[in-house]
Amino acid sequence: AQSVSQHNHHVILSEAASLELGCNYSYGGTVNLFWYVQYPGQHLQLLLKYFSGDPLVKGIKGFEAEFIKSKFSFNLRKPSVQWSDTAEYFCAVIPGYSSASKIIFGSGTRLSIRP
Amino acid sequence: EPEVTQTPSHQVTQMGQEVILRCVPISNHLYFYWYRQILGQKVEFLVSFYNNEISEKSEIFDDQFSVERPDGSNFTLKIRSTKLEDSAMYFCASRYLFVKSGEDTDTQYFGPGTRLTVL
Numbered sequence: 001a002q003s004v005s006q007h008n009h010h011v012i013l014s015e016a017a018s019l020e021l022g023c024n025y026s027y028g029g030t031v032n033l034f035w036y037v038q039y040p041g042q043h044l045q046l047l048l049k050y051f052s053g054d055p056l057v058k059g060i061k062g063f064e065a066e067f068i069k070s071k072f073s074f075n076l077r078k079p080s081v082q083w084s085d086t087a088e089y090f091c092a093v094i095p096g097y098s099s100a101s102k103i104i105f106g107s108g109t110r111l112s113i114r115p
Numbered sequence: 116e117p118e119v120t121q122t123p124s125h126q127v128t129q130m131g132q133e134v135i136l137r138c139v140p141i142s143n144h145l146y147f148y149w150y151r152q153i154l155g156q157k158v159e160f161l162v163s164f165y166n167n168e169i170s171e172k173s174e175i176f177d178d179q180f181s182v183e184r185p186d187g188s189n190f191t192l193k194i195r196s197t198k199l200e201d202s203a204m205y206f207c208a209s210r211y212l213f214v215k216s217g218e219d220t221d222t223q224y225f226g227p228g229t230r231l232t233v234l
Contacts, residue, residue: 043119043225044158046224049222100165101146102160102163102173103150104160105150105157107157108157
């Protein structure tokens with residue numbers, strides 16, 4: 001079945017550690033890729049997006065993601081996390097067949113940062 | 116910065132009752148969406164709306180659900196006869212449509228959500 005997979009349900013890191021959250025999707029053809037973040041008590045916010053061009057995408061707050069087409073992956077990275085990065089992170093895809101650009105979300109990864 | 120707003124933040128209702136969830140999209144946006152997130156599960160697409168009609172809907176969006184843009188600012192989701200399994204967080208989103216210099220036409224902006232609890 002077509003889906004977006006986030007393999008890590010809960011990640012716990014210490015401040016200054018490096019972060020990589022995995023995301024794989026199973027849609028063929030053109031896809032638009034996103035990472036959204038949801039801080040505690042807040043709404044979904046866009047971290048970064050990939051539509052075309054350079055597969056290494058830089059987003060807000062020092063996050064970046066790399067689109068690897070051959071692996072159907074769009075992993076999120078940050079070299080040094082802060083306590084304020086504690087949040088839920090959602091990988092998401094807009095399949096090319098969706099004329100209305102509906103977003104298909106992964107199940108989310110909860111990131112907890114130890115101060 | 117413009118934001119999508121949603122009311123109420125929390126709605127409690129009895130099973131079988133009708134509920135209307137309200138959203139005010141960003142003012143110059145033309146494409147509107149509803150998503151929901153059942154506790155502990157992923158965010159799921161429900162419906163998209165453009166030019167006063169549904170442009171795409173998911174299997175979840177059955178005859179119990181309807182959407183409307185009753186005026187120039189509000190976008191509503193109605194659930195006619197709520198069921199226990201409708202308990203979830205409901206998110207509204209909007210995006211601009213036409214290519215325009217300086218406008219981000221690709222990003223959907225989400226509201227804070229309405230938590231619906233069906234008893």
